[in-house]
Amino acid sequence: GAVVSQHPSRVICKSGTSVKIECRSLDFQATTMFWYRQFPKQSLMLMATSNEGSKATYEQGVEKDKFLINHASLTLSTLTVTSAHPEDSSFYICSARLLESQYFGPGTRLTVL
Amino acid sequence: KQEVTQIPAALSVPEGENLVLNCSFTDSAIYNLQWFRQDPGKGLTSLLLIQSSQREQTSGRLNASLDKSSGRSTLYIAASQPGDSATYLCAVRRGSGGGADGLTFGKGTHLIIQP
Numbered sequence: 001g002a003v004v005s006q007h008p009s010r011v012i013c014k015s016g017t018s019v020k021i022e023c024r025s026l027d028f029q030a031t032t033m034f035w036y037r038q039f040p041k042q043s044l045m046l047m048a049t050s051n052e053g054s055k056a057t058y059e060q061g062v063e064k065d066k067f068l069i070n071h072a073s074l075t076l077s078t079l080t081v082t083s084a085h086p087e088d089s090s091f092y093i094c095s096a097r098l099l100e101s102q103y104f105g106p107g108t109r110l111t112v113l
Numbered sequence: 114k115q116e117v118t119q120i121p122a123a124l125s126v127p128e129g130e131n132l133v134l135n136c137s138f139t140d141s142a143i144y145n146l147q148w149f150r151q152d153p154g155k156g157l158t159s160l161l162l163i164q165s166s167q168r169e170q171t172s173g174r175l176n177a178s179l180d181k182s183s184g185r186s187t188l189y190i191a192a193s194q195p196g197d198s199a200t201y202l203c204a205v206r207r208g209s210g211g212g213a214d215g216l217t218f219g220k221g222t223h224l225i226i227q228p
Contacts, residue, residue, distance in 0.1 A: 006156075034215045043117070044157075044202070046215035059215075093156055095216075100145060100164070102216060106156040 001027050004096050006105035013084055014113055020080045021108045023094030029074035030096035035067075038091040038107075050077040084112045115140045119203055119219035127227050128195060134188040134222045136203030141184050147216065148177050148188050149202040157202065161188070193226045200224070 003026040013019050023033055031052045036044040048069055049057040056069035068080040077096075081088055089112045095102040116139045126132055136146075145164045149157040161170045161177040163186070169178040176189040190197060200223045204216040 004156075036215075036218075041220070043218040043220040044204075044216075046217070049215055091154075095157075101147070101159055101162055103159070104149075104157040107154070109154070 002098055002101075002103040003027055004094065004103045004105040006094055006108050008108060009106060010109045010111075012111045012113065015085055016083055018080055018082045019084055019110060020078055021092055021094075021110075023077045023079070023096070023105055025075045025096040025098075025103070028096070028098050030098065031074060032097045033071060033077040034095045034097070034102065035069065035077075035079050036093045036095070038093060044093060047079075081110065084110070086112045088112050115143075115205060115207055115217045117203055117205060117217050117219035119201075119222050121222060122220065123223040123225075125225040125227060126193060128193060130193050131189070131191050132193055132224075134190070134201050134203075134224070136186040136188070136219055138184045138186075138205050138217075140207070141181050143181065143205040143207060144214070145206045146177075146179055146186050147204050147206070148175075148186075149204065151200045151202055151221065153200075160201075195226045195228045198224055198226045 005024045007022045033050040035047045038044045047062045050069045050071040052071045058064045071077040093107040095104045118137045120135045147162045148160045163179040174191040179186045200221040202221045204218045207214045
């Protein structure tokens with residue numbers, strides 16, 4: 001149980017385009033999901049907390065207009081990277097909270113050319 | 114601001130050895146601490162979760178301890194196997210719980226178990 005999926009697993013896009021990443025909890029409902037970013041050889045950094053039915057809470061330094069988060073249902077949160085630039089290239093991982101633990105998706109590798 | 118440090122950054126040992134990975138955090142006001150495993154290019158697998166009121170947790174060959182007052186945790190791996198090779202991440206959940214706070218991660222320890 002407690003499986004979280006992400007789609008796509010890899011995406012390559014041109015600079016200036018927007019990319020949407022989906023995070024789904026497959027066998028449980030999650031009122032709260034989290035989005036993290038991981039640069040090479042760095043730790044995971046929390047970007048934002050996604051709350052079902054309400055606005056996301058962004059960490060300091062994360063641009064909410066650039067990283068749009070929508071948590072429209074109890075099993076789906078989406079992260080849209082708008083007007084992507086090469087510096088946005090990273091590994092994006094979501095997690096969904098169930099009781100005291102967070103369960104992580106397999107991640108999405110974003111490469112912006 | 115909470116900071117999590119993991120030592121060593123990398124470790125390579127022969128198969129069969131027992132080993133200890135270290136994690137320290139600057140703010141002792143944590144709700145819980147979790148150890149994860151990350152394989153290359155993959156997501157995270159939760160290994161052990163220790164609540165702030167607990168001292169240790171065990172799962173198979175893994176044992177994690179927590180000393181909240183000193184801001185330290187260790188992950189002990191017994192009788193290491195090549196399949197244990199991965200990056201091990203320590204993460205703390207901030208706040209008093211109840212809410213939905215995210216995790217603060219260390220940079221991880223890259224572990225290689227030599228056959």
